Amino acid sequence: MKHTANIFTSHIAFALTLFLTSLGSAHVIAQSVGLSSKPLLRSTLSDDNSKETTILTVEFAPGGTTGRHLHHGDEYAIVIQGTLELTAEGRETRRVSSGESFHNPRGLIHEARNIGDSTARLNIVFVVDKGKPIIVPISK
Numbered sequence: 001m002k003h004t005a006n007i008f009t010s011h012i013a014f015a016l017t018l019f020l021t022s023l024g025s026a027h028v029i030a031q032s033v034g035l036s037s038k039p040l041l042r043s044t045l046s047d048d049n050s051k052e053t054t055i056l057t058v059e060f061a062p063g064g065t066t067g068r069h070l071h072h073g074d075e076y077a078i079v080i081q082g083t084l085e086l087t088a089e090g091r092e093t094r095r096v097s098s099g100e101s102f103h104n105p106r107g108l109i110h111e112a113r114n115i116g117d118s119t120a121r122l123n124i125v126f127v128v129d130k131g132k133p134i135i136v137p138i139s140k
Contacts, residue, residue: 034064034114045127052130058122060084060114068111068138073128075104082120084112109138 037058045051051073060082083097088110095115096102104110114120126134 033067034061035059035066040123044130050130051127054126054128054134056124056126058124060112060120060122062114062117062119064120065113066111066135068109068140069135070107070109070138071104071126071128071134072132072136073106073126075124075126077102077104077122077124080121080123082114082118083116084120084122085115087111087113 035058037056039054039056041053041055043053045053057080078101079096079098081098083095085093085095086102087093088104088108128134
């Protein structure tokens, strides 16, 4: 079991490296700053092998932002600490704080930014199409 966890961790680290490398444009890289994430679980969805579920814990430094992006599936998040400002196409900007949650549906272009002066922490569950990247950056 420990060997499987190590392989999984290696795969996640490799995937994150590929993701950051694939951003290519300095403009897009500059958009996603002050973030760190730790994968907690990755599994296929029961009774639907075409979907993958990934659970992450994410930390935003003060001022940290995801940059504009979308997902090939749904995102469900709980704010554990701090306050984020969420912007999404076609929606009013809103704030979510510790103890609150939010959902971003498949394909919604959105961005999250830590507007506090301390670290913001979230637990996020993604249910995305298997084999697709979790995050797709969108340039402005």
